[in-house]
Amino acid sequence: MNKKDLEPIKSQQLNLNLFELDPLLDKNYSNTLEIYDLAGKFLYGKLNKYLSSASAEETEFTRITNYKDMELRVSVTAANIERVKGGTKQRVFVFPGAREEIIEDVLRKLATERRAEAYEATTGTNAGTKFVGIAFTLYEIYEELKRVGKSYSYAEIKEALHIMNRSILSIQSMDKSIDLSAPFFPLMAIADRSNKKETRSFVCFHPMVTNVILTSSFRRYNYAKALEFKGHFTRLTYKRLCHRWIQASPGKPYTILLSTLISAMKDPYQNTYQDKALFKGVMEDLVKEDVLERYEMTPKKEGKKIIDWRFELYASNTFAKQVAANNKVANTIQGSSSDPNEHAVPRIQQSEDEIYF
């Protein structure tokens, strides 16, 4: 798909305005997206992120998460890109990882700063499909990364964008009422200095993102805080909590199973113990960072063998306050959304805890 195929549409402007946050007041905030942000769409391990040769099986991974009463399958296929290693070019399969996740977050953040535009594809196989896109410069990404304490070279930023353009994300519900498959960034144009005409780069977000934005199914969250976390799974867990935990009062715990976290975020380790240790570390980070006041862990046993763990999370005052403030924003948005009949994605509801057992 080419940028020529896209026609700007004005009628969606209201919803885009709702997506926007005040660049001065909300400098550290962005939006999490319903469904899209529930599962881990990234591979954090270094050893299998880049594959120089791989079977068809190895170039895709699937995460499973629950959404309302449905099971949601989220699959990611590796991008096939050219890469220079030791002076020679080679083609490799590569999965989106921490870097790609962070750069996507940054672009989404820029999109909340009155920058996003809605388009409709006019030609080709995507005709009629709506996309939300954003124009930017690599320099802006570089500077914003610096602001939130990250540092990637231009080469890395560009490689990340290419990976996102060539890696396919599929989201399916069991009953097929949700069934979307497209690259993370279906349309991408990167400025380079040799081509003086275009100094601005451009990407369109995944159709699920567009869908979620246009139906106002998003929630404000502390994006700068999320990016502060050193642990990748801490960041991911934090985002999930920000999106799901909308009744966070200090006395009311949020209950979640280890197995739920694992299937939504990662390939399991060989031993459950290792995953337990990993997420115990995550919870300790969250306590240290004043998101949780404390947490409790209970083993779930089958005979003598531990087969799962239950986490009970208690919000810190700071986090509970933030959730309340975000609820206020969410209520304003839901009250003023433009077309209540056009909701392909259900609204955010006051959902219960994730799992009981």
Add this chain to the structure above:
DNA sequence: CCGAGGTTGCCCATCGTACG
């Protein structure tokens, strides 16, 4: 079931360069 210790290479910081 658990802790400790080892391996890997991405992540990240920091510098310098170039151009209008």
Add this chain to the structure above:
DNA sequence: CGTACGATGGGCAACCTCGG
């Protein structure tokens, strides 16, 4: 001043193995 590029080098998170 905004924008884009490249090289270098060490630390550390995620992952794995092994012994108790």
